[in-house]
Amino acid sequence: MREQGFKTLHQATVAIDRPFTGSLRHAAFRAGRRCLSAYLSRSRRIWNHLPASLRRFSGDLYGRHLHALVRFQAERQQYFATFFLRNRPELELLRRLVDQRTPGSTINLLVLACSKGAEVYSIAWFLRTARPDLNFRIQAVDISQEIVDFAKRGIYSLANGDTGAMANDEDVHRNTQRDQNAWIFERMTADEMESLFEIQGDQAEVKPWIKQGISWLRGDAADPELPGILGPQDIVLAKNFLCHMKPSPAERCLRNIVRTVKPGGYLFVSGVDLDVRTRVARDLRWAPVKDLIREIHEGDVSLRRGWPLEYWGLEPFCDTRANCWIRYAAAFQIADIQ
Ligand SMILES: C[S@@+](CC[C@H](N)C(=O)[O-])C[C@H]1O[C@@H](n2cnc3c(N)ncnc32)[C@H](O)[C@@H]1O
Structure with missing residues (x-):
């Protein structure tokens, strides 16, 4: 200067x-x-x-x-960090949405940027427990083949940090720990752990009834061909990766992602620059889901703690802002294919 x-x-x-x-x-x-x-x-x-x-x-x-x-100012970088039961109010909203479906219905659900699989298994466990009469067809996609392969196995190390118990599978240990600054299971109770996993030594394996019906694919959420490959979805989740892109590519990617949602379906998108999400939501006339809006916004403690000093940090909910509903909604109903 x-x-x-x-x-x-x-x-x-x-x-x-x-x-x-x-x-x-x-x-x-x-x-x-x-x-x-x-x-x-x-x-x-x-x-x-x-x-x-x-x-x-x-x-x-x-x-x-x-x-x-x-x-x-920030340089952006992608991470693999994730958590089981990362945002409980969001799981509850998912449950309320699928609860409207008649017994025996099939629900197509897509998780983009699935990373290690914690989000996918959390959803499968939560929804199948709540509505065992529904048929959930789940697709999980990530841009990294290596992380998709790891997620598909559904085996995690219970060791917390590098100084924890010696993992008997080095690959499982390394991938479970990858980019984590906190334990991947930190948001679960002991009862939930027991319900979701079979525990053997220092490893936790997702139970077969939770793994069943999940397809794992490598794919780029920004790829214009992806919606055609995956088919129309009732519910799409795109969480915690768009914030690691600069605003312009993030916006282009989000406009592509919404093309995977069938008319009347729902898009859950968070961990994204709020200005980008608000602009796209307004422009494409998405209807914000107001149910649990504040709880979901505040439901992921790590994001809230990162604000304002980390680019991925999430600003506090402010109900006096003029555009509050559209700015803070993390779930939207999509009327038409855009
Ligand atoms: C921080 S993790 C988010 C995991 C999970 N969605 C969650 O909320 O806990 C970000 C993941 O996004 C993936 N990713 C980044 N860009 C992507 C893209 N264009 N398409 C699909 N996945 C992508 C990364 O490989 C990484 O696994």
């Missing part, structure tokens, strides 16, 4: 937009970036030292401002 003579972030940022010749423009851009980094690291320190009451008192305005800058 100094070598270009910019005294403030504003000056440096405005300078980027001026018609510089190539190298000057590049230097100004780099200076603007450096300036922004310095501003952000100071702001992070301030935020971390603010008492909780003061954070709330600021009406989260300061947090929103910080989060916008963090998202602008």
Whole structure:
């Protein structure tokens, strides 16, 4: 910033937009970036030292401002981290939606970006327990073949962290731990563990009745051919991967994903830049599902804890915002194939 003579972030940022010749423009851009980094690291320190009451008192305005800058600056990266029973209110909404179906109905359900399979098995266990009379045809897709192969086995290491018990299968241990900064089972009770898994030594294997009826595929959610390959779905979940893309590709991907939902079906999409989701939802006239909206928004503690200092962090629910329903809904009913 100094070598270009910019005294403030504003000056440096405005300078980027001026018609510089190539190298000057590049230097100004780099200076603007450096300036922004310095501003952000100071702001992070301030935020971390603010008492909780003061954070709330600021009406989260300061947090929103910080989060916008963090998202602008951050390099994005995909992760495999996931949890069993990650968002309980969301499972409850799924149950309420399928509860409207008559006994014997078939429900086509698609989980995009399924990672290690924890989300898929949680849904299969929860819904089949609630409605054993329904036939759930579940497809699970991830862009990584390696993680799809691991998910399909449905065997996880119970060791928590690298210092835990020695896993008797190194591959199971490595993949279970991959990118986790917390235990993959941390949101489950002992009773739930017993109901979902067969435990043998330091490994937990998903029970056969839960695994049954799930197809595992490698695929790219952004691939325009994917909706044709998978067929129309009653319910589609696309969670916690769009936020790891820059806004433009995330928006294109989301517009592609909705093409997998059959008219009248439901799309669950979270872990995505809220501005992107709001724009697409409005533009394509999705109907937000208001049932449990706040509980679902707040239902994944790790995302809420990441705000505002992580680009993937989730802003607090604010019911005084004008566009509150569409901004915070994580589930939408889709009227027409877009
Ligand atoms: C953080 S995990 C999310 C797992 C799970 N959906 C959840 O919410 O717990 C992100 C996953 O998205 C996958 N992914 C990233 N880009 C994708 C794409 N374009 N199509 C399908 N999967 C993708 C990654 O391979 C990774 O397994």
